[in-house]
Amino acid sequence: MAGWYEITKSDKGLFSFVLKAGNNEVILRSEQYESKAAANNGIASVQTNSPNDARYVRKDASDGRPYFNLRAGNNQVIGTSQMYASAASRDNGIASVMSNGPTTTVKDLS
Numbered sequence: 001m002a003g004w005y006e007i008t009k010s011d012k013g014l015f016s017f018v019l020k021a022g023n024n025e026v027i028l029r030s031e032q033y034e035s036k037a038a039a040n041n042g043i044a045s046v047q048t049n050s051p052n053d054a055r056y057v058r059k060d061a062s063d064g065r066p067y068f069n070l071r072a073g074n075n076q077v078i079g080t081s082q083m084y085a086s087a088a089s090r091d092n093g094i095a096s097v098m099s100n101g102p103t104t105t106v107k108d109l110s
Contacts, residue, residue: 003024003100005043007036009110019046019079020101027096028079036110043106045078046049046070050101055069056094058087066090070097 007017014032017039021027028046049055049072056068065083068090072078074095081097084090 002105003096004105004107005103006041006107006108007039007048011037017043017106019097019098019103021100023096025091026082027100028081031077036108038091040106042078045072046097046101047104049078050097051072053094053098056097058090058094062109068094070101 003019003021005017005019007015009015010032015036015038017030018026019028026072030039030042033042035101049070055071057071058066059068060066061083065085065107066087067083068081069077081090081093084093
């Protein structure tokens with residue numbers, strides 16, 4: 001089963017999206033946006049950039065747990081992963097975003 005995006009709206013009126021894998025697990029989270037249109041632009045950027053391994057910045061949190069950021073061509077972060085237990089798990093997460101990111105399925109829950 002292919003992945004999908006979900007757009008939500010916070011209590012403060014800000015929009016964000018997550019990319020979910022086919023197993024319903026969140027594999028990428030966006031920043032918060034002022035408008036739904038901006039969130040949709042963020043999704044379009046993930047769809048474009050997610051297949052490109054060079055767009056992923058592999059990082060370690062201050063406690064040593066691995067995670068990654070997906071960046072656009074202008075170097076802006078367009079999505080951040082969860083924290084992983086190992087670098088291998090992080091790399092599997094990147095592979096999942098690379099595979100699921102191009103999906104055009106968007107569920108608007110806002």
